[in-house]
Amino acid sequence: MNLIKINLLPYREILEQKQKKQFQLVMAFGVIAGGVAAFLIWGALAALITNQESRNEELNAGIKELDAQIVKVKDLQAQKQSFLERKQKVEELDNKRFEGARIVDTVNQLVPDGAYLTSIQNIGGSDAVISNTYTLVGKAISDNKVAMFMTALPSTGVFDTPKLDSINKTDNGQEFKITANLLEQKK
Structure with a gap:
């Protein structure tokens, strides 16, 4: 079942x-x-x-x-x-070591008879090494001698064309002051 x-x-x-x-x-x-x-x-x-x-x-x-x-x-x-x-x-x-000697030597050869320089001064201020401007002060017996000196100055190749700052008549000639720039020297 x-x-x-x-x-x-x-x-x-x-x-x-x-x-x-x-x-x-x-x-x-x-x-x-x-x-x-x-x-x-x-x-x-x-x-x-x-x-x-x-x-x-x-x-x-x-x-x-x-x-x-x-x-x-x-x-x-x-x-x-x-x-x-x-x-x-x-x-x-x-x-610029020999620059002063070169300037004096050159200017000495250019100054005509009857004229002489009393000072050459760099007017560049406190840093004279950089300035190329010089004042030349001197005496001459006539204006003609100053003109001869100024004409001869640029011919040396040391200074460019100078500028006459002053010229004064004194008892024994002329007192002059010239400003000129120093030319750069070729190396």
Whole structure:
């Protein structure tokens, strides 16, 4: 005989409880996996941030070192410029070392008989090395002698065309004052 088997167990409730347990396990695993993933991501980001901060510190140290080198370079450039200016002054002085003797020698040959110079003065102010303007003061027995001297002065190549500043009659002739610019000498 065939009997019908009837299951009196509440199988739907058991199935539902089984599914709930399975869901809870999956959720717990998901929470744990999410926590682990979040922790790993946080750790990776923290490592990246630490790495970037150390790179920033290295860059800042390098920038400070380069700033110090820039200051040294600027100091060296200032020293170089100062040295070049001093070198230029020394060269100017060296070039003009014999200028006074050349002027006196040249003017001495040009002064006509009956005239003589009492002074030759650089009128450039305080820095006479740079000025090329000279005042020649002297005495002559006549205006003609002064004119002869002024005409001969540019022919030497030492002075350009002179300018007569003053001429005064005195008891024993004429007193004159001439201004002339020194020509640049070719090297």
